[in-house]
Amino acid sequence: MIGGIAPFTTIDFPGRLAAVLFCQGCAWRCGYCHNPGLLPFLPGRLDWERIRAFLLARRGLLEAVVFSGGEPLSQPALPAAMREVRELGFAVGLHTTGASPARFGQALAQVDWVGFDVKAPVDRYGEITGRGDGAIVYRSLATLVSSRVAHEVRTTVDPRQLGETDLLEMARQLADAGVTHWVLQRCRGAGARRIDPLDDASLLARLRAQLPSLAVR
Secondary structure, rough: OOOEEEEEEOOOOOOOOEEEEEEEEOOOOOOOOOOHHHHHOOEEEEEEOHHHHHHHHHEEOEEOOOOOOOOHHHOOOOHHHHHHHHHOOOOOEEEEEOOOOHHHHHHHOOOOOOEEEEEOOHHHHHHHHHOOHHHHHHHHHHHHHHOOOEEEEEEEEOOOOOOHHHHHHHHHHHHHHHHHOEEEOOOOOOOOOOOOOHHHHHHHHHHHHHOOOEEEO
């Protein structure tokens, strides 16, 4: 079930002109969620035949299709939809939290690039996401790291929820998991008066001591 579509983007799949399909559904309840309207499954949104017609009309103009959300892994039909998009001639991207390792493994066979969101240190996942399990996420991450699929591991840093200690622990955990590149994203709407740990040059230097390819955006 598709809750919305971005018909053109240059930033959601590195190096490709893409459209983004926003999938409905997510079991988590992150406080800084930017797409809360996609969390429940609601009828009457964009049906697949309409999406397919749109993509057919964009062949030769777009290079890729990104499945985002919500959480795309919430939908059992995701791997089949990805396979159909590939058959139309598009590269396939996926934005995910890795919330379902089994379904992630199935989807990974159809994917050319993954944006993998790590939300918190393992032991704080339930607190930050409301329902998420860090151990499950790291099972998906291990599958991704061991695959040959291009990917980006990233974290949205909400200063209200993640601080210096959390980020240092996450850097250690990610390095231990085999991650070599980590992107820290500033959280929109986190409050101008709150100190952003991403402005702390000393902290960033300590993070880069564990993950030298760290980037901030």
